[in-house]
Amino acid sequence: MDCTDLRGVYLEPREIVPKVFWVGVNDCVKDLFESLWPIPGGISYNAYTVIGANGAAVIDGVDEHLTYEYVGKIWRVVGDLRKIKYVVINHLEPDHHASTSKLLSLAENAQVLISPTGAKIVESLYSIPKDRIVEVRDGDTVSLGDKTLRFIHTPWLHWPETMMTYLEEDGILFSCDAFGSYGALISGIFDDEVELNYYIEEAKRYFSNIVSKYSKNVLDAINKVEKLGLKIKVLAPSHGPIYRKHVDSIVALYRDLSQPKVCAKVTIVYGSMYGRTEEIVKAVAETFEKSGVVVDLIDAARVHPSYILHLTWNSGAVIFAFPTYDASVFPPVKEVMNYFYVKQYGRGRLAAILNTFSWGSSVKEAVETLNKSGFQIVEPVIATKSQPTSEDKKKIEELVEKLVTELRKLGSCP
Ligand SMILES: Cc1cc2nc3c(=O)[nH]c(=O)nc-3n(C[C@H](O)[C@H](O)[C@H](O)COP(=O)(O)O)c2cc1C
Ligand SMILES: [Fe+2]
Ligand SMILES: [Fe+2]
CATH class of the missing domain: 3.40.50.360 (Flavodoxin domain)
Structure with a gap:
């Protein structure tokens, strides 16, 4: 099976830890990511839904043509879309948020959580009503009752507004483009379910193509997260596998890539x-x-x-x-x-x-x-x-x- 066999195939949401779901999609249609970079093995847009005692949060989204698959998965795990309290925008690029206007029209009680820099840029890309946008500062938290989301500003990975979201109770870092790789998720979504060597090679190519110009910011982000002493049990990027067995290796790889030893x-x-x-x-x-x-x-x-x-x-x-x-x-x-x-x-x-x-x-x-x-x-x-x-x-x-x-x-x- 390769990516083209998966075109139009609906994959079920997957539970990462109790009450936290992968609701992402595979893009096996595009030949070029950003209309520039060949993706013979496709690419995944990983998005996540966290279900707390007092409501749900959705973290990031997908590219426009896969909106219905993404919204369908969220509906499957939350039931009523009106239970969604927050939609978190870690990074505004349309591979992650061209789907968000549609989700917000259905999740009518949801507020959008975004960095202040993101709030300044958002209207250049999407028409989201101003009264639904809430700026989150570095270190801010929101509670869903028994689940707490903490926002960590990590600018310039690879746009000025980027941040990461950390789910405190479960130790999950939603890192968006950082730690990502090309390659659709075919045999599974976790590092221990996929052919990891393929994704590691594609992570290197992804890094050189997408984030290498911002290597210093990558290092700053890694150092910042380490300094905060956050325990990362699961590293959940927005492209490629979710790391639960090899968290340290993918962090070390990104650290090496951002200070290449020629x-x-x-x-x-x-x-x-x-x-x-x-x-x-x-x-x-x-x-x-x-x-x-x-x-x-x-x-x-x-x-x-x-x-x-x-x-x-x-x-x-x-x-x-x-x-x-x-x-x-x-x-x-x-x-x-x-x-x-x-x-x-x-x-x-x-x-x-x-x-x-x-x-x-x-x-x-x-x-x-x-x-x-x-x-x-x-x-x-x-x-x-x-x-x-x-x-x-x-x-x-x-x-x-x-x-x-x-x-x-x-x-x-x-
Ligand atoms: C379509 C075409 C355009 C060329 N334009 C130039 C030119 O503007 N100035 C020049 O000095 N040589 C020009 N050349 C000659 C080549 O640069 C030169 O022969 C070169 O060594 C060919 O290397 P190659 O055998 O690796 O293709 C041109 C050759 C071709 C086929
Ligand atoms: Fe991006
Ligand atoms: Fe991306």
Whole structure:
């Protein structure tokens, strides 16, 4: 069974601990998350319902096209939707709250709990009546009788308004995008029910694609939660499995990803129409390999930037190698450079440039983009005619030697 087999299939809600339910959904329809990132295994939007003695709370929601499945699950666990006292918005992005207007029209007694920053942004996205919105400050709590929700502001994960919700009596942290991963939930919803290795790899790709730019905020959030001394028995993110057996491992993974330890690895991102550039980078890759540096050789025209970012997570250096195309950097390589710029994914890494051309180089454009991406560019920048002269070959050797020396200083990769 894969995600496409699950299209249109209704999955029952699941009880996480007594009176706390997963009411999320799988999205097996979208090909690209955020219209950018391939999700061949789909993605889950996890939402939760907490049923207390004095009413219920719903934590987060789902994307618009799955609203009915989500509302149906909530109805199944609370019975009367008018028993819902609160709908918590941890993060406003439409993958979590495009469903909320519909829920609020049915859950007519519910108030929306949101961070003050979220309250300022909410009307840019959704039409929620102002008198239903209640701002919660950092550390505030609300009681459902025998269940208490505490709100922890964790801004910029990856929007300015983000917060987490902690259910005190059960030790559940609803962390929204933090600790999330791509991949629909097929064999179960818990870390001990699914093929965890798949989701861990997809968590790494998700991190590099979605939250890496805000790594410092991820670290701040983890440190804040740890400082508060909250006991986390269950870590319930909004994408991917719910952790009850491996809470410490997923927290440690996110901590590692947010302060990547780059090692002696070079990623060569190249494009080549007629094979000249490819011939050069293949020879360069061999030299690196002989020097004990790990090499990833990636054809930018055939591998999606989502995976290129992911594969680069521990690379100490990235070489961008490209022909000039209509006076510009070859478009697929330029596209990857742009992703590195938007995500600021060059930080803490070296970059090198290798341009082949017939009548005019395009290195200026490459230098400009890579400088803005946080990379430190290693000289010499190479601009060579399709057939490198012996002078060009010497320069390439010089560049590779320099990179090997720098990469060896980082230590070998685990
Ligand atoms: C469609 C097309 C456009 C090109 N535009 C330029 C250009 O603007 N300036 C230039 O110097 N060379 C240009 N070239 C030549 C290539 O940049 C050059 O031959 C390069 O080394 C080809 O590398 P490859 O064999 O890896 O594709 C162009 C080639 C093609 C096919
Ligand atoms: Fe998000
Ligand atoms: Fe999300």
